Amino acid sequence: MMDGRLRAVIASAMGAPEAAIEDDSTNETVAEWDSLAEVQIAIGIERHYRIELSDADDLRMISVREIRAVLAERGIPT
Secondary structure, three states: OOOHHHHHHHHHHHOOOHHHOOOOOEOOOOOOOOHHHHHHHHHHHHHHHOOOOOHHHHHHOOEHHHHHHHHHHOOOOO
């Protein structure tokens, strides 16, 4: 289960209600998750977790599961 901090970062970045963000959410299931939101999500994650994402990471992060995987690879629990 995703922690509330990650849910808040993702929801805030795309201007969506936190309730709309679930573990199985993707850029195809959340209306607000467009290409601009993808950039805002990446920036929000970098700021919140104080990490730098690579371009490859940015391209992978089209779902909550992939976002969690990217963070897990850095030892960040979500």
